Amino acid sequence: MPVPVQRDPELTRARLAGWLRDHLAARDVTVGPLTVPATAGFSAEILLGDATWTERGRTRTVPLAVRVAPAVHRIFPDLRWAEQVGMQTALARAGVPVAPVLGYEHDAGVLGAPFVVMSRVAGTVPADLPSYHREGWLADASPDRRRTMWLAALTAMSRVHRLDPQTVGASPAPSGDLDFYAGHLEFFGVSGDTDVLAALDWLRAHRPPAPASPRPLWGDARLGNIVFAGDRPAALLDWEMTDLGRPESDLAWFLHMDRFLSDGVGVPRLPGLPPQTETERWYAELLGRPLEHLAYHQVEAAFKFSVITARVVRLLELTGVMPPGSDFPLHRNATALLRRCLANPEWISPARV
Structure with a gap:
């Protein structure tokens, strides 16, 4: 059951594009429309979209998953955002199958909360609602x-x-x-x-x-x-x-x-x-x-x-x-x-x- 997104989509796309340009040494960065997966919850806000940029003279289009830390409504009283992003990054280096981390921002000034930008992994996820035992x-x-x-x-x-x-x-x-x-x-x-x-x-x-x-x-x-x-x-x-x-x-x-x-x-x-x-x-x-x-x-x-x-x-x-x-x-x-x-x-x- 997704959490409603209460943010300006155009402003979010523009700020993400600027952040990608600054952190990936990329040019001509554009971010397409952002969506929220149906299975998103309160542990974080998930934004899905495609980004296109020029890097070393080549144009790339990368499916992204942006995970934004919950700013107001949290399941847990402690956020531990840096720890979970650090664990995911370390696991990727160790060869555990996780979404590749492209970058991490601890400053809440960009999107209103810390966030991590990942390459979106293609595939399917068993649903919780309705239960995967019931349908899907x-x-x-x-x-x-x-x-x-x-x-x-x-x-x-x-x-x-x-x-x-x-x-x-x-x-x-x-x-x-x-x-x-x-x-x-x-x-x-x-x-x-x-x-x-x-x-x-x-x-x-x-x-x-x-x-x-x-x-x-x-x-x-x-x-x-x-x-x-x-x-x-x-x-x-x-x-x-x-x-x-x-x-x-x-x-x-x-x-x-x-x-x-x-x-x-x-x-x-x-x-x-x-x-x-x-x-x-x-x-x-x-x-x-x-x-x-x-x-x-x-x-x-x-x-x-x-x-x-x-x-x-x-x-x-x-x-x-x-x-x-x-x-x-x-x-x-x-x-x-x-x-x-x-x-x-x-x-x-x-x-x-």
């Missing part, structure tokens, strides 16, 4: 193709987890820590949510030790954040939740988001997508070790997603995308799934908590 190109694919894409997505994600944190400059993020969410319950709008508070108590009581060898994390790891070119991931998107920690945290989020878009919204899971037991075996092989504390991290994923969905619903109402009191089911469905996870952690994973 993934639902129309063969079971064999779905299986291939699922395993390819996990393989791409594991490339992040196998990197040395020092190679990409990864560091622990406040938004990845349980105490961060506990300290910002009012900001997210869940300070009186009994399901969220019960999950927080459970997580505190069962918190595992810190990983001996923390690894870079994607954070928002899910099929809906992958551009697929055919059956392979061409780009892993959205690094606003990037962190340093246990790879099982990403795997848990990946599994929970898929479960939410099927069980969580009352839709049968697509045939061909490997079950969790097979996914766990596959990912353990990719990591080269047994999985640790996966059930705990899946409860954690359900908790964090419920906290985030409360904030999203609140922002939908604040921005007028949804009228107040419209009973948009996103948060209600998220907390219903959280209750199921909390009632029986073994339901979500045969691994030990």
